[in-house]
Amino acid sequence: MHNGIGSSSMKHYTYQTVGTCSQQIDFDIDEEGRLRNVQFLGGCNGNLQGISSLVNGMRPADVKNKLNGIRCGYKNTSCPDQLCRALDTIE
Numbered sequence: 001m002h003n004g005i006g007s008s009s010m011k012h013y014t015y016q017t018v019g020t021c022s023q024q025i026d027f028d029i030d031e032e033g034r035l036r037n038v039q040f041l042g043g044c045n046g047n048l049q050g051i052s053s054l055v056n057g058m059r060p061a062d063v064k065n066k067l068n069g070i071r072c073g074y075k076n077t078s079c080p081d082q083l084c085r086a087l088d089t090i091e
Contacts, residue, residue, distance in 0.1 A: 010036065015086035019077045022048065025086050034059055035087075043079050051080055060087040 009031040016024055022043030028036040038052040055063050064084045072078035077085075 013086065013090060015082070015089065017079070017082040017086075019075055020072065020079050020082050022079050022082070025079075025083055027083075027086070029060070029090065035063060038083070040079060048079055051083070055083070060091060063087060 010028045012026070012028050014024060014026050020043060022040040024041040025038065026041070027038040030036050034057050035055050036057070038055055040048040040052070051067075055067075064087055067080035068084040070078045070080045
């Protein structure tokens with residue numbers, strides 16, 4: 001996870017996923033601490049666009065309460081779970 005370049009009111013983050021079809025998650029946290037502009041690289045495009053849209057504007061704690069621990073098939077994690085892990089690294 002690294003803190004990217006952004007305006008003073010919004011911070012950009014990039015997270016390298018582990019154990020999922022997606023390889024990376026990019027997202028911003030706005031001045032109110034809400035999640036914005038979530039984008040997954042790789043993975044199930046339609047499903048991940050849906051997740052990105054649903055979590056837009058949510059507080060990280062609320063996202064983690066809803067998505068933490070979700071598994072994908074036989075895997076011990078999933079793209080939504082990886083988003084929670086990314087959010088864990090910034091709090």
